[in-house]
Amino acid sequence: MRSLETPSLRTAMTLVTEGLRTGELVTLFGCCRVEYDGRAASTLGSGNRHVLLKPDGTALVHTATGQQPVNWQPPGCTHTVAMDEGALVVTSERETPAEQLTIRFESLEHVGSFQVTDEPEGVSVVGTEADLSDHLLENPSLLESGFTPLATERETTAGAIDIYGTDSEGRTVVVELKRRRVGPDAVSQLRRYVDALHRELHTDAEIRGILVAPSVTGRATSLLEEHDLEFVALEPPSRDV
Amino acid sequence: MRSLETPSLRTAMTLVTEGLRTGELVTLFGCCRVEYDGRAASTLGSGNRHVLLKPDGTALVHTATGQQPVNWQPPGCTHTVAMDEGALVVTSERETPAEQLTIRFESLEHVGSFQVTDEPEGVSVVGTEADLSDHLLENPSLLESGFTPLATERETTAGAIDIYGTDSEGRTVVVELKRRRVGPDAVSQLRRYVDALHRELHTDAEIRGILVAPSVTGRATSLLEEHDLEFVALEPPSRDV
DNA sequence: GTTTCGATATCGACC
């Protein structure tokens, strides 16, 4: 680990170069301009920002506000650093798609380079759609009495159905799960699966489509009624509600 | 600006407390465990991570890999710092929805606090869907000869139509724009708008639905044909293609 | 590689 307060740009360049070479995580804070050109294009005028360069090729530029970086480059990019016309220029670029991020520092308040230990295990998240699926498969009556799940991720030409099964009267049931409140997009998704199943099964028999989520918006409710689809309110498990 | 190498946890707490109080951007690098509980729940074992606390209440926890933070808290949260059982504990929490992020440092390699100047102007991005819309409105024949735009963001019960107009034969045209390659979701969106317009106009006359994007996936192409919708290939402008 | 869909999506606009 090495860290420098108010370094000269040239000194910082040496530290950043060495940090990138040895696979460390590099941070910079200072006054810079940023330009991006690739899938879109953007420019950002001079100001103080925090820059994070990861050993996997990720680059992030953060201002004082917002969860998202104001500019970034995804993993797999190549970081380079150089002096140009008195400025410290950090570039991060990739091909496919061709895009380039250029950060031009005119002054620096801090630069650091840090060794990151391997992650022993990743983050484990509870409360996802997969958990909701498990919960429902273990307790099919949460959907309705007599529901029998037959398959998960059942493939159709329109995509994979979350849960596929039958109801107490033997009708086919298509279940689409969402871990949070749903809008029109989820209704359309469910409808595509029901339509696809009608075609594939070559049947005139009723196929029920049921959207399972904590709640539903008004416009989505209208869409559900319009297409004879149903809604069952169900929260993801393992939440301290 | 203040910056400390391998600070004691207690010294770091003082610097972080002061940085949060004065509205500075605070960074920490060290060995920590992270827990989150709220919309979902997650745990992350011990390891070296980079933590960024913004004056707007954003918290970000980054590992060596990935563009996205491994844990985070959105803007508007309240950051607090305290010592607990020999560890430096940073918490970030909010209500509505109730969620809390807890970062427990057992050691620190660096802590810093930086003043961020106001952004004189934000980032300006070129190549968005709005640019594609402007481009098409200025050159309607890019869609097809004889196309006449009548409105943008025309409201329907299903949502707003990107561009609404008529073709050379006076038929109503619904245009849905996407700045990048489209999948089935965009086709469903266009279909909802065309259906809504049929109902609202109380007409049996043909309404054409045209999806405009750089390209389209196979399954989306099938969906387009299935519902008698059309596709026109068009790139967003201002890209150096 | 492409395609598809989930996400603690985030973000902005509008109501």
Added chain:
DNA sequence: GGTCGATGTCGAAAC
């Protein structure tokens, strides 16, 4: 505050 749709969405899994 809720709703809706865009995003340089990101990320993973299936193919």
